[in-house]
Amino acid sequence: MPDTLNQTTSQLLDAVSAGLQVHDLGRLLTVGMPQSPNHPAYWHSLPRRHGDMVRADGGSAANDMISMGTHVGTHIDALAHVSQDGKLYGDLDAADALEGGRYARLGVHTIEPMLRRGVLLDVPAALGVERLEAGQEITVDHLEATLSAQGTRIQAGDVVLIRSGWGQHFDAGDGDTYRGLSTGVPGVGEAGATWLAGQDVHAAGADTIAFERLAPGAGHGLLPAHRVLLVESGIYIIEALDLEGIAAAGVHEFLFVLSPLPLFGATGSPVRPLAVVGA
Amino acid sequence: MPDTLNQTTSQLLDAVSAGLQVHDLGRLLTVGMPQSPNHPAYWHSLPRRHGDMVRADGGSAANDMISMGTHVGTHIDALAHVSQDGKLYGDLDAADALEGGRYARLGVHTIEPMLRRGVLLDVPAALGVERLEAGQEITVDHLEATLSAQGTRIQAGDVVLIRSGWGQHFDAGDGDTYRGLSTGVPGVGEAGATWLAGQDVHAAGADTIAFERLAPGAGHGLLPAHRVLLVESGIYIIEALDLEGIAAAGVHEFLFVLSPLPLFGATGSPVRPLAVVGA
């Protein structure tokens, strides 16, 4: 006798049958891609290629060797990533989060996989520009104008993705401008982060390397939005998203899917998030 | 004016609102976890902990350093992983798949993210045992008896997960038995793989380290199911899944979600797959 499916399960499987369109929000991981100099660079090599060692039956396996930081490519920040005055989220002493040399508490392995309502805030589209300027702050007015232009509402528990258009520099292979260590990067500041926290979002993402506004010449040193979101609000941050395709498709609401690698005690994970809609 | 949502998109978001239950099929990645000796072991360290470098404003960031193979933890095999007589899937010469020293063709970055119907074949439950025996082959009869006992049908394009119960050894911390290099591991053989290919599945997974049956004393050297699935059929293989929880919950049909890291030119990726049903 077959299982009787739960109604919601049926709904999900019916949606699959009807046809889904999956927008891939993750960047290809390639050696030499732009990333923050604070983290070990992504490297990959094949220790064994086909033909290096062939079994008697003609079979052969190739394999890989990877070294990297976790804040590379499109990635998520765990709450253990940032502290303020020695404290992590929930007033947890940073030293108490460690166990055997890893962040047993608030590490990336504690992030539950996400299947949530996702919202794109396409700021340059709302402002009628191709992309924002280097070092431009995305203000609360910008965020509200974007919601209004799109006719989108944010609900508690949503994942909110903020597009600046800066990912075009990644696509163009202009890593220095994308990273903007000396020239700056657009994004929300403390005010925008506080506004997001006020909406009770579950996670917030952007198409830039550090999520928040980087002032020209300031490097990656001062990160107030990280403090507001990670330390004060327990809201995860997703960085280096590819939001160009979903923006071109005009998709503003979607099923957001993200399943971080459960790297025990780590402060982040590379991820390949998805925005799913009907085909 | 708000966007009008596509009907399928609404269905997905309604399902989210109704409440989802997410079964996490990925193993925690920990230093020292059981993995194949053919691949670089997973290692993780924190180059910077909180307090190592505190900014003037009291903020501090911790970060990570990872080294690993890609066939570590719960992972997926790309089609570039295995060749037979010098050929990959689609009769592609293995040397022609390389570009600049990486598998530009059939590498793991070419695997599309999966949101598909998933089916669990809970073989030990159907056979009335706690788990299968070391080196036991899961035959076509076993597979069909399991489908019948469960009342489940496989559809073309599904992802089929085969439980042997062997993951209990992983849970128990008995890595040597789990890997079974000398003592063997249960799983399908060439016949079972051929049967799966005949069902036109999209991917096949198991709760063991190499997916297929390992005969006692044979190591990881002969892998006929890999040949049938990866080389002859273009069917992805997912290994080291945690299927104990979903089996205990009696879930046999679900939305299967998997989003491999797009590691350019690599032969596999660690993943954290999900089985999603209504709450």
Added chain:
Amino acid sequence: MPDTLNQTTSQLLDAVSAGLQVHDLGRLLTVGMPQSPNHPAYWHSLPRRHGDMVRADGGSAANDMISMGTHVGTHIDALAHVSQDGKLYGDLDAADALEGGRYARLGVHTIEPMLRRGVLLDVPAALGVERLEAGQEITVDHLEATLSAQGTRIQAGDVVLIRSGWGQHFDAGDGDTYRGLSTGVPGVGEAGATWLAGQDVHAAGADTIAFERLAPGAGHGLLPAHRVLLVESGIYIIEALDLEGIAAAGVHEFLFVLSPLPLFGATGSPVRPLAVVGA
């Protein structure tokens, strides 16, 4: 007008002209070699092989990717490697030795390159056995009997290498026995280490993985000789030396040469030490 060489420099260069015999005491570093499970395993891969990328002029360069611990292969322990009751050598608080997350004090970069008188204590030769037994302690009596049998004297500042013959298991490819995690390894105990410290040696080495005696079944957990030498005496320890060749040659006194990699803030370094005599 040519430089006038210092007399000692001339002596060194005359020795070179006369002909030197260099005994290589370092083990080949290969993927899969026996090493302690406490440290990241040595892995190596070629990201680029010849032909992957050929310049217009027909030139091509191949390169490497390495990941490893530092206590791999033949290696030296820095004083920062071991602490007792929170203190490193010189009563330095272990936390005070850290700077920015690395051992700025007593790290391996603080070890001066060694060109010193070296002495081999060939214990099995003195005892008339091929090699010592698993878990056998090398006693002070053994050490003194060996000196006497060889007619060797130790001088302050020497580097003393103690042969047990256990390296024969490394040569034979029997990594499990060589590591002896369950079966034990011969070596000096606390008494032997105290005797060495009493001779005021500069460094002490052995042909085993952990330098000191490992009792059968005790793993690598209790290391009293490390405490005596590193923490109490400031004497460096060199492990996994290849002493078979020099022993076969009957060489007991030599110029010992060791130049550890100056890995800033690390606790050890792989090395390739040399024993140099006249040809």
Added chain:
Amino acid sequence: MPDTLNQTTSQLLDAVSAGLQVHDLGRLLTVGMPQSPNHPAYWHSLPRRHGDMVRADGGSAANDMISMGTHVGTHIDALAHVSQDGKLYGDLDAADALEGGRYARLGVHTIEPMLRRGVLLDVPAALGVERLEAGQEITVDHLEATLSAQGTRIQAGDVVLIRSGWGQHFDAGDGDTYRGLSTGVPGVGEAGATWLAGQDVHAAGADTIAFERLAPGAGHGLLPAHRVLLVESGIYIIEALDLEGIAAAGVHEFLFVLSPLPLFGATGSPVRPLAVVGA
């Protein structure tokens, strides 16, 4: 009865007793140091610090995790590093040098440890400048003028180190200028390399990142001296040496000591070479 020492051995040990001065020619290996972007960057982290895991007896061990290329810091190029028209030194087909995916032939593990006569050619001292200019070629005339000014002769089998003064940029922390990817680096060209090969030297080194002259704007793409030395002559190349101290000391002849890590099948090794003279 004591061993009778070989006369040359006695000479070496007498030199040790008389007192040696060891000039350390190796650069400190630090995260972020200047290196070629073609190679995996040097990274280091401490997985375990003191206190993370303390044994019942109060003892604790700290350890390391390293990832890197081999052409990082001060390093030596193996003959397997460069090919021309598919051939390595000795007309060996590059593909034939591979075994199981590593350079079993001409890999860095085939370099014998060096204790040889070393010669410093202090070009800027001979030319009366602090250091050479970016992109300046060191000509044969420069080399001969330097020998003449110093009163030094090169003998067959020597290791010859060519100082440009460019290491001052490394010391000053100006990594971009040191690497000179766009602005160029001084060094010998094809003519200088041919001259060195004509002297039958065993190895040649420099205080720059690529040994040879890099023309402004040319990057690291064209390396004729590598072809002449490695491929045509079998002469090893040592890069990124620290020659400032030895130059300041006015030392031009010395015992040169170099013991590369025997990384099986690799194309290079980080090293810490020494120039030894009487104290």
